[in-house]
Amino acid sequence: MGKKEIRKEKIPVPERSARERIKDFKEVKLGYTPELAIEEAKRCIQCPTAPCVEGCPVRVPIPQFIELIAEGKFVDAARKIKEENVLPSICGRVCPQEDQCEKVCVVGKLGQPVNIGALEAFAGDYEAKVGVEKPKKAESTGKKVAVIGSGPGGITCAADLAKLGHSVTIFEALHEPGGVLIYGIPEFRLPNEIVYGELDVLKELGVEVKLNYVIGKTKVLEELRNEFDAVFIASGAGLPYMLNIEGLNLNGVYAANEFLTRVNLMGAYRFPDYDTPVFTGKRVAVIGGGNTAMDVARTAKRLNGVEEVYIIYRRSEKEMPARVEEIHHAQEEGVVFQTLTNPVKFLGENGWLKGIECVRMELSEPDESGRRRPIPIEGSNFVIDIDAAVLAIGQGPNPIVMEGVDGLDIGKWGQIVVDSETCKTSLEGVFAGGDVIHGGSTVIQAMGDARKAAAAIHEYLFEN
């Protein structure tokens, strides 16, 4: 095969202009058209070694699905992806591709890598539009499995086990299923419709979803162990870390979970048509530099009455853990970045937040691990006037699911300890995956765990 010229840049994914999109919560990216998708797919040189596949935590057959797109066989492409990843429309949108599949793409060495994420989302969306193939179900095994949590981990494990013929019940604490995909990640990045579509698949597989059901409270884990043949815990990392500085409990200071739950899950952006309010005032500061911080900042930007939104982060932009694309989107939308800045205290007046005192930071020389620590610059304190502040400094596993449980190995930051091959916990018949074993992680990681666990649970059920 003779060498062919390949385009160095990605075919850009059409998106709405910043000015237009900050007026609503509709999706920012419009997605590839079939023509654009084919054009982008042709940039893949079909490497025989396919390093991209190694970069993907669930080993999506990337060159194969991309070739199918290049041939215009979009539905086949989606089904190819689904051999390994049952949520292409979701992962295509939210995976940190620049650190995973696209990071090692060979084309990326010459220019920009192939836009694997956008192609994956395109294929998933296309299939959803023409009608998803009814999932095949094995004959009933008579075995019952309980899944705790309906985030990506719970959804994936439930689907895999149901396909294998087991009877699966999901227990979800909130009044809506979907986990972070619904209450955390905003609609302008991941429309709820897409998540609902995946949940429909569960329904077709006969999975029962019990909402308003808190394990640890409505029922304890021990009861599930008695009633079911196996249990998978995918309760996520819902416990917000608080910044213990003066003024934390002033009115106007939120944890990211509260802010996002109010707006995304409870519909506060449609208040008073929806009952749940969210108070922001005119100036909002978001503390943190991860995906959650970007989501909060961009959400705040879209709320009525908000004029200025700041991101306050103690290292520089380069160290921000958020996806590059999200940082870029936030900047386009007018979020002001105050990097190398650390909050020292919240300032209040009559119980209401009025400002935040910050100190400038500088980065140390790299230490042995190569990490540059932020150090405060003495005497550089200054005040930013704000009406609301949202803490997005991370979260840990919520202990409620472990309430009243004996003999479950818990790690030092509250995570459930599992065997990394099988996701088995220290309790017989109990498996766990996703954020509850990693602390904060990614959607695809939760899915990867869930698939491993499903396979191990299947095996376990037949040993017993």
Add this chain to the structure above:
Amino acid sequence: MYRILKKRELAENVDEFVVEASEIAKKAEPGQFVIVRISKKGERIPLTIAEKDCDAGTITLMVQRVGKTTFHLSCLEEGHVITDVVGPLGKPTHLEKWGHVVCIGGGLGLAPVHHIAQGVKDAENRITTIMGFRREDLVFWEEKMKLISDRLIVTTNDGSYGMKGLVTDALQELIDSGEEINMVITAGPVPMMKAVAELTKKYRIPTVASLNPVMVDGTGMCGACRVTVNGEVKFACVDGPEFDAHKVEFDELINRLNMFKTLEGEALKEFQKKHCGCGKE
């Protein structure tokens, strides 16, 4: 299905609902609460499990109308279904055989006080209950509380029924009478709980208060319900709602309850514009 099996108006702006919720009833302990949402666009609000009946599979809620959701709830009738009910949430009341326990409730605080007093009685304590109201026509659940209590004192601010004065006046009298009090448990409006705590602190009577901050999920996920107790930040929905009243920063709680006041006022006004026909003003 969380069906309303019984409903009655207890007093002006206070309704009682008996709701089908068998799995919650099975688990509910004194001091615990549920979170309800009454429509697809609704807010999640916490309400105490005032009573439960495991055999009937029901829980009893006592609701004081203060804003949009509680007014809307009062429009629901027997046979209607509450969209979402989740629980039982929060830590159950810590119960032991203390001796003489004084349970103090005002207004919506009677919901927790009723269920807690039952637990206190089951733990073989002697109970004096003090219930405070503004006026005679607002008094409710007197009979119910009488059944549990060894002694019942009702106070009204204007003296139109029972003793004239505040619950703290009744408590002061009790203390002055020299009777030994081993424990005080209180629930109700925050200023009332604060006053009770200030009084019992003077006499070093151990006191527990059931706090009612704004909540969203009720499972420790959002941090909306944070309160300061003994200088530490606690999440009332999972660490509480009951805390050592002498260590609670009540002023902070009072302030935090105002966080959404302006917006809530707007919501109620909107709601009443649309729903003036539903019977309640």
